[in-house]
Amino acid sequence: MSSKAYHHGELRQALLEHAMRLLDTEGETALGVRRLARELGVAHSAPANHFPRKSDLLTAVAVRCFEDLEKSFESGSGKSGQQRLRKIADGLYGYAFRFPQRYRFMFRPEGLRNPDPLLRGIMERLYAELGAALSMSLKGRQPDPERTFAVDSYAISLWSMLHGYILMRLDGNFEAGRDELAGLDREQAILELWLTTCD
Amino acid sequence: MSSKAYHHGELRQALLEHAMRLLDTEGETALGVRRLARELGVAHSAPANHFPRKSDLLTAVAVRCFEDLEKSFESGSGKSGQQRLRKIADGLYGYAFRFPQRYRFMFRPEGLRNPDPLLRGIMERLYAELGAALSMSLKGRQPDPERTFAVDSYAISLWSMLHGYILMRLDGNFEAGRDELAGLDREQAILELWLTTCD
DNA sequence: AGCTAATATGGACACTGTCCATATTGGGTG
């Protein structure tokens, strides 16, 4: 506590907050232990107390990102299956295009603590949410024996398409555009096109 | 020329080849200018003659990767639209799972020379190939005015799904699996599921 | 043969992450 913040105090918090700031403004390459310390006015070795290795810091940042992302999905309950799916997709699109650097960072476990239980937990919760909306949407349609797929395949297909499109956009391989035939932005168009498989 | 290879000679080639080797075996993080030089037995500063900045080296490696990838698509001409699409998907799947490190590297222009014309050219050729197979596959089906999308949306949707699925697999977010209902590996299942939108 | 331009060398600088011994401090116990 006391006036002068982190000569002693909440350095861990300060590190994470400033890391998020840097991630958003300059991207992952700006996340250096020494730089963080320098810009917070502490010794270059101070962060090591809270995060022994750089990967620990990065993992903690990624966890924060995922927690933030999860809030974008606030309970689409009550709606129809397709409405919930649209809400999930919009949540993902919105987050990715508002915080591009975060999105690129959090899904790329390069320098992250390998299979972090926290991260896997959040991923599985997101996946479960998607699966719930999907099976609601698939329920009660006429079965076509030649084209029957497990719900998991639907979920993975949709998840993959959204993720792939976002990354291609963020990496500059696709450009923003419209589907004039459907009268929709491209990201909405490919979602509606995909929803076609559900009925 | 002469016996002792690259004291003078084809250093550029040697750099690229060894970089590819390292990329495949240890991943992108192993691609360091000094390390390359050291393991080729030249001075740490020798590569700078051929690649002034590290990004130039990385870009050249990425170009090689894309050229290799393009060979996987050897002319699926003559087949039907869907057959060509399956061939393209299999080519991408095969390359990605045979050379995971390459795939992750080449599509992530982090330290690459930003909008490299060579890379963009190859990307556009791949995209054109996909578009050709797709419009062949879409031609002559009954039009449904409520569900009409531009060919570009189809192409981007498929491209995105394949790319997204591959990355999720490579990053450990998805695991390999089967769709027991369809009796297919997951990557084949989501492809067949997607092809559903074409008819 | 000689010269120029291409290429290789080794030193320097400013970074980085990680380890270490040392100092300071705060909170709980006697």
Add this chain to the structure above:
DNA sequence: CACCCAATATGGACAGTGTCCATATTAGCT
């Protein structure tokens, strides 16, 4: 209250990195 211990912060060290520089070597062309 005094004390001690564990948590935390410090600064130095080491090996590694990319980039720039002045210097040396060499290859190919006139």
